[in-house]
Amino acid sequence: MTKTELAEIYRGYIACLNSQDWTNLGQFVGDDAVHNGRRLGLSGYVAMLERDFDEIPDLYFKVLMLLGDPPYIACRLGFDCRPKAKFLGLDVNGRRRVAFSENVIYEFRDGKIVEVWSVIDKAAIESQLAGSN
Amino acid sequence: MTKTELAEIYRGYIACLNSQDWTNLGQFVGDDAVHNGRRLGLSGYVAMLERDFDEIPDLYFKVLMLLGDPPYIACRLGFDCRPKAKFLGLDVNGRRRVAFSENVIYEFRDGKIVEVWSVIDKAAIESQLAGSN
Numbered sequence A, B: 001m002t003k004t005e006l007a008e009i010y011r012g013y014i015a016c017l018n019s020q021d022w023t024n025l026g027q028f029v030g031d032d033a034v035h036n037g038r039r040l041g042l043s044g045y046v047a048m049l050e051r052d053f054d055e056i057p058d059l060y061f062k063v064l065m066l067l068g069d070p071p072y073i074a075c076r077l078g079f080d081c082r083p084k085a086k087f088l089g090l091d092v093n094g095r096r097r098v099a100f101s102e103n104v105i106y107e108f109r110d111g112k113i114v115e116v117w118s119v120i121d122k123a124a125i126e127s128q129l130a131g132s133n
Helices: A003-018 A022-027 A041-055 A122-131 B003-018 B022-027 B041-055 B122-131
Strands: A029-035 A062-069 A072-081 A098-109 A112-120 B029-035 B062-069 B072-081 B098-109 B112-120
Touching: A003 A022, A003 A062, A003 A072, A003 A098, A022 A029, A022 A041, A029 A041, A062 B072, A072 B062, A072 B098, A098 A122, A098 B072, A098 B098, A098 B112, A112 B098, A112 B112, A122 B122, B003 B022, B003 B062, B003 B072, B003 B098, B022 B029, B022 B041, B029 B041, B098 B122
Parallel strands: A029 A112, B029 B112
Antiparallel strands: A062 A072, A062 B062, A072 A098, A098 A112, B062 B072, B072 B098, B098 B112
8 A cells, every 4th residue: 555545544534533433433443453552442442532522522633744654654643622621630621722742653454553552742731731720 | 865764864863862972963963953843953952862861861762663754754762761850740760660652753854853743651651650659
């Protein structure tokens, strides 16, 4: 698969997340998908995303940078949202918007995500919460 | 520049960091380098790294994953070290080793790093510190 094809699939995945179209997530995520070392499978992956949207009703995935090196994609995602309670163990409680990034690498097989290595910039959120006190 | 050439330069950069060879860092880092939105320049970049090694005497950069999509490199770095005092605002104080990852994207121009977007997995460190209490 070419870099361009893989990037196109990835953008389809992001559109699927942003429309919360869980019935079609299986087009993009493998049955045995692993996320940060945990074997979630497709159902666990959906459950993780449903929880994310429950905790952050206005969650939106914005692609800031996208690198393709098949079978891998690396992406810098940007978020600007208002978690309604705790987020990453931090008491946001809907009191303010937080903007932060996630740098994430995906491995694809047969056009589907099989493993994800994600790091969220928690320090950036802490810094914003500290500034709002 | 090909992906392979860029990856080779990047591995040279990592070797330069691990040998703390600051006099040669200018071979890999541009004079106006930007790190997480801050224009450090080469001298500020060296100062940042010197501070890192001062805070973490056994710091070692291990390349876990490396993606090339010229002029960009994405890397997952692994660390297993013993910060001697505070690290990322956390009181590690040399009381234990911490293992964590960094997902980082670099933009190169003329074979040198001009911009870096880095996210360190602070939550992983917090979780290890919580477990050691």
